Amino acid sequence: MRTLRQESRHVFPSLGRWFRWLAPGLLLKRWMLISAGGVLLVSLGFAIWVKLTPIYYLTQFAGDFLETVTRMVPNYMSGPLVAAVGFLLIWWGQTRTFDSITEVLMPDEDQGLVDVLWTHRRLNRGPRIVAIGGGTGLSTLLRGLKLSSTNVTAIVTVADDGGSSGRLRREIGVLPPGDIRNCLAALADEEKLMTELFQYRFKAGDGLTGHSFGNLFLTAMSEVTGDLERAVAASSKVLAIKGEVLPATLSDVCLWAEMEDGRRIEGESNIPEAGGKIVNIGCTPANPPALPKAIAAIHEADYIIIGPGSLYTSIIPNLLVPEIAEAIAQRQVPCVYICNVMTQPGETDDFTVADHIRAIDRVCGQPLFDAVLVQRRPPSAKAIAHYAKENSYPVVLDSEAVGQLGRRIIRADVIDEDPDTGWVRHNPQQLAGVLLRWYERQNRALYAQESREDMVRSYHREG
Template identity: 70%
Template sequence: MSISSFPKALRALAKAKQTFSKYPTKYSGLFPRKKASGRVHQWFKWLAPGLLVKRWLLLSAGGVLLTSLGAAIWTGLTPIFYTLQFLKHFLGWITAVIPNYVSGPLLLVSGVLFILWGQNRSLNSITSVLMPEGDEELVDRLLNHRRLHRGPKIVAIGGGTGLSTLLRGLKDYSANITAIVTVADDGGSSGRLRREIGVLPPGDIRNCLAALADEEKLLTELFQYRFPAGDGLVGHSFGNLFLTAMSDIAGDLEQAIAASSKVLAVRGQVLPATLSDVHLWAELADGRRIEGESSITEANGKIIKIGYNPPNPPALPKALQAIEEADYIIIGPGSLYTSVIPNLLVSEIADAIASSQVPRIYVCNIMTQPGETEGYTVADHIRAIDRACLDTASRRHRQLFDAVVVQRKVPSAQAIIRYAQEGCNPVIFDREEVIKLGRRIVFTNVMDEDKNTGLIRHDSQRLASVLLRWYSKAQNNLAEGELGMRKIRN
């Protein structure tokens, strides 16, 4: 190119660039490099370890080879002889026309391209059926599935919005999650169904199922939908009606949850702490005895004791099995006296947690709750759980968790003022008292403050990340401790 024509080339290039930016879709086919490189990257993902695909492809290829050899031997090696003769003449003819340094690489590249093209079309056909929306590659779905099913076995104990918030974050780290929830609710839609039909309250179970479902956003909206009108329907949640109907079809709530989990493609399982028809009662500092979960918070008194009527309900066997097989046990977050402690009042569950040797942690609430924990500190939350889990044989408090997650950052002044009007305040962190209670402290920021509504919640993703990091450290400490004990014995 001459120097005089160089400016013309620059102007032409600028014009082409302007045209392409104006009509990107029209000329997108001229620049397939990015798409092609992405496709190649997707293909390399099939070579990732643990996908359980490569071994079966190799086994299939070996099967084809053995089948061919078996057929050839059975027919006296005649097919192999004729095949080799044909290949000899065919390859000789090709190399006579085209030199081998050209024909060899050409055939090699053509063969690889045909393999990739055929496999790509086959996988596209499968993907179009399994994932018609096309929002995810099949290999990505398989890799994610394998990763989640290799995750730790986590048992989360609680109820209400706190537990569902936690589950929403945990399901990105493991599919081996068991949520154990209380069935003492007697208010709202759950309470009406309990009184009118006689089913166990499905409210907390509904929240957890929606949180663990794959299509969480849509299902949460559907399950949380409340009918605004209709004789007998107004105020009812669709999810509660769904679980009630499924209980009638399946026979009991446990089977209904299992069937619903399959319908909703839930990652993990949700289990009630007990299948007994139990009711909460509480003794207040002023001497009153309050019956019913919804009445306890409305009484606006200081709770000094809480229990079940009838007492000592049997635990669900699957819940006990999940605790025994767990790698990690998380208690909370949630309403202390009406969501967290009711699960621990099932003595078999408390015994199973107390005897577990895996990492155990409690997620303390960020704000106090009127009628339950007004004026409570972090240590007060811990003491309440210890009191509720008294060992009936030794009359001693049992330590059900080794560490506690405490919120570091204080909410904004606007949020504090807003919550103070409702009788709520930030839970005070009394470090020295917590240390005296023998708990390790995970002091971090796990708060999500909605700037529009001013609502304060745990951030599901941040909380799950913090909990999994602490679990990894606890596992390492346990491994180092076991190694040290072996050295001492030796």
Template identity: 65%
Template sequence: MSISPLKEALRRLNSEKSRLATMRQRTPKRVNRWFKWLSPGLFIKRWLLISLGGVFLTILGIAIWVKLTPINRFIELVSQLVTTLANIIPNSVSGPLAVGIGLFLLLWGQSRTVGSITEVLQPEGDQELVDVLLAHRRLNRGPKIVAIGGGTGLSTLLRGIKHYSSNITAIVTVADDGGSSGRLRREMGILPPGDIRNCIAALADEEKLLTELFQYRFQAGDGLSGHSFGNLFLTAMGEITGDLERAITASSKVLAIRGKVLPATLADVSLWARLSDGRLIEGESHITEAGGKIEEIGCTPSKPAALPAAIKAIEEADYIIIGPGSLYTSVIPNLLVPEITKALAKSKAPRIYVCNIMTQPGETQGYTVADHIRAIDQVSHQRIFDVVLAQKIAPSPESLKRYAQENCHPVFLDREDVSDLGCRVILANVMDEDEKTGYVRHDPYRLARVLMRWYSRKENRKIS
């Protein structure tokens, strides 16, 4: 006797079991999705009830208008039909049956409606529309966060913090004069778009794709070689809209970013630094290359006017984060704008400084955490933050050896000196270490989690 029919029967049985298991998994998920539409904060239930109320009042108004004649006849017809059905089928059966069919039609109609809306709004989306709406509402209710800095440090922070709030304002330095930004600045007479480009990409929903596009550098072509697409995009938008501020606003709308990116000033700022050996170095890109110890830093013009929108964002902020980033060429240039420093000092919002993990040759060689704070205080002439976040765990020995070859070391936490300066210290592991290259950076998601946890605790204490 052949055993093939038995194998076929077993295969079909297993297939049927798998199908039933899949149905059991899908049903709760689908029911759960329906119930999500009743979640608070979506503003769905109130509008649904208002719509039903409108339908009821419309029908009632029409009935009153035509003196109830069609309504009376319709009611009589329904009454006769119900009486006939009750005589044929007991009400204990027909009642629940009618309710069940009604609910089925209602849920079926609603699910098809939601499906049609989802196809239009998210033709290729993996998330359910209700999950997108819930996330959108949650992010819109997030705190008003102002992040100040520049370079890769600020974009790293934004990449993590955007998952906690859409009310983010990034205030970015415009002192860069190297690379593609420097060339555009000299040739086109525009403000350097490089750091702004990085922040826009970091705040975008399609972050990975947009970052790759904005960071793409042309390898050939007269005049194009070395330029990044993002810099050229912002330059073109600036030409179309009239200035960099409008260009950033227009680009943010086109790219649907979470939050806003603002330049600290629209003035053509150029950095200068006086080194301990007496040299005066001009230009942001030349300061680090000079390789000396910075004694004093300033800018030309000496008192650039702040962008009004940046001052307004600081005044309305619930939470202010300064750094991370190169101390003298990314963080401090924002504080050389007097109105920004004054607004930060006056703000009642929690203010925290994220200290760098490693020292930087030509800028912070041999610096401790307290040295970073002193440098900021020296420029601002007043205390603008009361808490500093420092890395808790040292990098691996392999990374330390690699950095030692470049004369870089972990920023030492001199806790007593920091305390004497009037600052609290938060220690946390916010480091991301690349095992292949040995490079150490802030992990955007760990950093954001620590910063938002501290903010939540502070707000809870304020409420209690």
């Protein structure tokens, strides 16, 4: 019985995979049928070439043999038996063929070739999504989105001037690669290994201490290819990226903020450290030109997601590129903003959800998104106490004010809490799942509305 169970576990999945080859959308059956037709035509051509003489004797022998078999075994038994043997040989031959292909192309894969093709086709048919932001928030979102679509484009800020990115920016003159590095690792096919490799920081070495490998890799690629855009494109091919990562601009942007007490703070890394309330924010040079591919991605998008991330140092720097903000405003597609769960000291102290929305609207001069995603349940008391030590508190949802700003509210539980440290982070799968379900509902509602409008127009024409 144990042996039978083991065999059945092997046979039934294999049988299921074999039938999956017949599913629509793999773009294989048509080519297999064309190949079979070619074999028949080649056979027919040779038969005509040799004037049918060998074919005649062969068919005569086959006919005599079959006649003898049917006399010995009734046709209602011999016919199905021969057909079953034929099907068995076809199944055996095809299975061994695809197993051989799989062994060569994917020696380390546990999935069958059909499973990989099925997943590839499903992801390729996913919506065209543009995600805008920076920092760890955007890379967290990308980890979830890549499981539902390969048509994901991340537009990333290049205003970072702290840590390893800042050093490379000052010493070599390259655009800061840190946020782009995080997004590339998140979209990589072998995400765990790539993340460990790209996030690895050198602990020794003259000039290497503190640098991450990913930053050095992208810097070297920028030097080899000529600029950061080409470096990211080349790196994406090397790392088998599922999607695309684009810098918002290729300009050397420096962020500045004006505080309520009149101070002007220069540099992205200095703004949160300055303390006080931000009343205005901008960049030098003002109005930097957008990367053309980023604008094209927005124009082709089915869905636009802004955030999550630090409001003033990860999200708004992208929107300080006027062409990006204008392109988003022109698109009549679902657009959602993911609000932070906790306030950030030095950036969003005492901010509510409506305050986040007002800050973005003020920078852009117009509303960009239809809805805001907020965490439904607050973090645990332990997590709140942990954050309170750093003057960080849950972002309060002021529903009435959000409604007056013309935004819908999406409430969902999309966070995880680290039981040891108490840190709160978005869960990639839950976050992406909520966003994609909301997108599908919006599409269904739009389709129903268009159908009703078509019916009304048709009624008036007939009237």
